[in-house]
Each structure stands twice: as structure tokens, then as C-alpha cells.
Amino acid sequence: MKEAEAYIEQLWQDDEDLRRAKEGTKEAGMPEIEIAAPYGRLLTLLVRMSGAKAILEIGALGGYSGICLARGLADGGTLTSLELKEAYAEVARRHLTQAGYGERVTYQLGDARESLAALEREGKRYDFFFIDADKEGYLYYLDMAIRLARPGAVIVADNTFLRGRVLNPAKEGPAVQAVRAFNERLATDERLDSTMLPSYDGLAIARVK
Numbered sequence: 001m002k003e004a005e006a007y008i009e010q011l012w013q014d015d016e017d018l019r020r021a022k023e024g025t026k027e028a029g030m031p032e033i034e035i036a037a038p039y040g041r042l043l044t045l046l047v048r049m050s051g052a053k054a055i056l057e058i059g060a061l062g063g064y065s066g067i068c069l070a071r072g073l074a075d076g077g078t079l080t081s082l083e084l085k086e087a088y089a090e091v092a093r094r095h096l097t098q099a100g101y102g103e104r105v106t107y108q109l110g111d112a113r114e115s116l117a118a119l120e121r122e123g124k125r126y127d128f129f130f131i132d133a134d135k136e137g138y139l140y141y142l143d144m145a146i147r148l149a150r151p152g153a154v155i156v157a158d159n160t161f162l163r164g165r166v167l168n169p170a171k172e173g174p175a176v177q178a179v180r181a182f183n184e185r186l187a188t189d190e191r192l193d194s195t196m197l198p199s200y201d202g203l204a205i206a207r208v209k
């Protein structure tokens with residue numbers, strides 16, 4: 001509901017660090033597709049409420065969501081962020097550094113599928129996942145998140161409606177089909193407790209049992 005979204009957006013303003021991340025992403029010529037601000041605040045809350053110490057982000061873009069995630073971490077917590085493009089990771093790193101989280105974040109460059117397989121081989125485990133990369137990879141990313149999860153880990157994914165295309169039965173492109181498959185798995189996988197928020201572009205939230 002756009003009216004409710006507009007109402008909420010004027011209650012909370014983006015602070016300087018988030019504004020800088022957003023503007024810097026735009027100035028770098030990168031896509032302006034940050035997570036909706038209220039969902040960014042939800043990321044901070046979920047990280048803080050879950051007590052997560054090791055976060056894995058899939059898709060860094062310009063670091064807006066990275067700042068939201070890092071803000072929820074207690075002392076000693078870390079953020080690992082997988083990013084396909086080195087230039088994007090550099091912009092994200094700059095924004096996290098300016099926000100005071102440069103020491104906490106590690107960027108892993110390249111195809112997230114390969115990075116995830118490597119993390120699994122290394123025996124890495126995480127207690128918070130944020131999925132926001134290429135939409136055709138979503139089902140694989142969910143599967144890998146479950147495999148890399150400590151018990152009780154939280155999984156959040158952005159864009160579960162693909163600007164409404166997921167809800168339109170006439171749309172059947174590869175990204176739409178992949179996100180539908182992701183959503184169906186989210187809802188039915190017995191290893192998860194889960195739900196989805198319908199505002200903005202849809203946000204999936206799950207907890208690994």
C-alpha cells in the first residue's frame with residue numbers, strides 16, 4: 001500500500017551514513033536499487049534481536065544494506081559480503097568505512113555461487129543471511145544459506161515480488177520462475193519457519209530450525 005509506505009517514510013529519515021551510501025551509489029553510476037529504508041531498519045533490528053555474530057550478505061551493491069546489517073552487530077561481529085563486481089565492492093567498502101564499519105566487513109569478489117561453494121568447503125558457518133543478488137540464483141542461494149546456517153540462523157531475502165512480475169501469472173521469464181520457486185521453497189521447506197512481508201517489493205524472512 002503506497003500510502004502506508006509514504007506515511008512510514010516520513011516518520012523516519014535516512015541518517016547521514018545511509019544518505020551518503022545512496023548518493024555515492026548513484027554518483028558511481030550504479031543501479032539505484034537499494035533495499036527500502038524501512039526494510040533496511042528491519043535488517044538492523046533482526047540482526048540485533050537475533051544476536052547474530054557472523055553475517056553473510058549475497059550481493060553488496062553500494063553498501064546501503066551492508067551498513068544496515070553491520071549496525072545490528074554486537075562487538076566482535078563480522079559481515080562477509082559476496083559481490084560479483086570489484087568496482088561495486090570498492091564503493092560498498094568506502095561507504096561502510098565512512099560509516100565506521102570498515103574493520104568488520106570482508107568482501108569476497110566473483111560469482112556468488114562459487115564463493116558459497118568455497119565457504120562450504122572451508123566449513124564456514126553463519127547466523128544471519130541477506131540474499132539480494134541476481135534473482136535467477138535465489139533458490140540456490142537459499143539452499144546454500146540453509147547448508148551454511150548455524151541452528152537458529154535468520155535468512156532474509158529482498159525483492160520476492162520482482163516489481164510485481166512474480167504476482168502476474170502471465171509473466172514467466174527465468175528470474176520470475178526462479179523467484180517463484182524460491183518463494184515456494186521458503187513457504188514449504190520443513191527446515192524453516194518463515195513468512196513474507198508484502199510492502200515494497202516483498203521481503204522474505206525465515207529462521208532455520
Ligand code: DHB
Binds near residue numbers: 033034133
Ligand atoms: C531491483 C530492485 C532490487 O532491490 C534488486 O535487488 C534488483 C532489482 C529493481 O527494482 O529492478
Ligand code: MG
Binds near residue numbers: 035158
Ligand atoms: Mg534488492
